[in-house]
Amino acid sequence: MDGTEVAVRAVESVGPDAVALVLEAPATFEARPGQFVQVGATVGGEQVTRHYTLSSPDAEETFEVTVEVDPEGSLSPYLADLESGDTVAVAGPFGDAYYEGEDGVVVLAGGPGVGPAVGIGERALDENASATVVYEDDAPIHEERLTALADAGATVAITDDVSDENVLEVLADAQGQLFVYGFADFLDRATAALDAAGVDAGDAKTESFGPAPE
Ligand SMILES: Cc1cc2nc3c(=O)[nH]c(=O)nc-3n(C[C@H](O)[C@H](O)[C@H](O)COP(=O)(O)OP(=O)(O)OC[C@H]3O[C@@H](n4cnc5c(N)ncnc54)[C@H](O)[C@@H]3O)c2cc1C
Incomplete structure (x- = not known):
């Protein structure tokens, strides 16, 4: 390569x-x-x-x-x-789905999409922006950094279902640039959740990790 x-x-x-x-x-x-x-x-x-x-x-x-x-x-x-x-x-x-100094970020992450979610959340807080992270996983990782983000003022929701009612409330209240990261099936679920929460996903910065592993 x-x-x-x-x-x-x-x-x-x-x-x-x-x-x-x-x-x-x-x-x-x-x-x-x-x-x-x-x-x-x-x-x-x-x-x-x-x-x-x-x-x-x-x-x-x-x-x-x-x-x-x-x-x-x-x-x-x-x-x-x-x-x-x-x-x-x-x-x-x-890739062009990256943090560009926006005043607020709302990151939806599925599985390994939590990587960019913590990186963007930390950078946003460093730059005095607001941060919301919604993370869907059956076996969550990065718990230490997610806890630190919440302690530093971010809104952090960890769920096994991005369409859960509590998550939809978080999404409806969140302010800032939308980011979505994860495998293709998560991107579909995240788009449906944003729709159900009444949030326009049109200008979301999105990166697909490809088809979900079997
Ligand atoms: C833009 C982008 C960003 C990404 N960012 C991340 C990230 O931050 N973190 C992260 O963890 N991943 C990320 N990924 C995914 C990552 O690139 C890999 O796809 C992932 O790590 C799996 O690679 P691997 O070589 O371990 O598995 P692979 O060898 O690719 O295999 C994956 C699965 O497919 C199965 N498989 C392979 N070949 C076949 C076949 N012919 N038929 C049936 N099944 C098969 C394997 O058994 C295995 O279960 C990203 C992907 C993209 C496109």
């Missing part, structure tokens, strides 16, 4: 089957929370590349991606087993 070899600085568990991978930022790398990179490595003799979204509030010197591990997958288990000092190839950043 076209890309830069960068060092792994840390691999930390952030919940069941999920790691935060901290990577050295390539020279002249300018990325915003919500953008994604292509990560490549040689696994079992074959070059494998996959996309991962920034989960850190910035990308100065280092940046972080959050990887949900699919035990049947090619790259995610390999990434979870890396250690500080190993290297991977990185290309990017890519």
